[in-house]
Amino acid sequence: MNEKNANSLDVLSQLGKRVAYLRKERHYSQLALALQCGLTKSYLSDLERGMRNPTLKVLARLSAGLGVTLEELFRGVVPLDQLL
DSSP, X not given: OOHHHHHHHHHHHHHHHHHHHHHHHTTOOXXXXXXXXXXXXHHHHXXXXXXXXXXXXXHHHHHHXXXXXXXXXXXXXXOHHHHO
């Protein structure tokens, strides 16, 4: 696996952990959040484990379901210097 693919997987893993953290902080089950966002529980589970690469529409639904902005959803996921 090349470095670019490894970094992508790392970002997906970090994003998944962030979603799981925010979900648990709000005392939501995976099923409750998935239903609120129009997702399946298995999709949300895969996302939280870094196995999914969500679209912007899915990210917007997750941020709304969690009551956070997109910026807050990504907070701490990728250092800015890695994006440049």
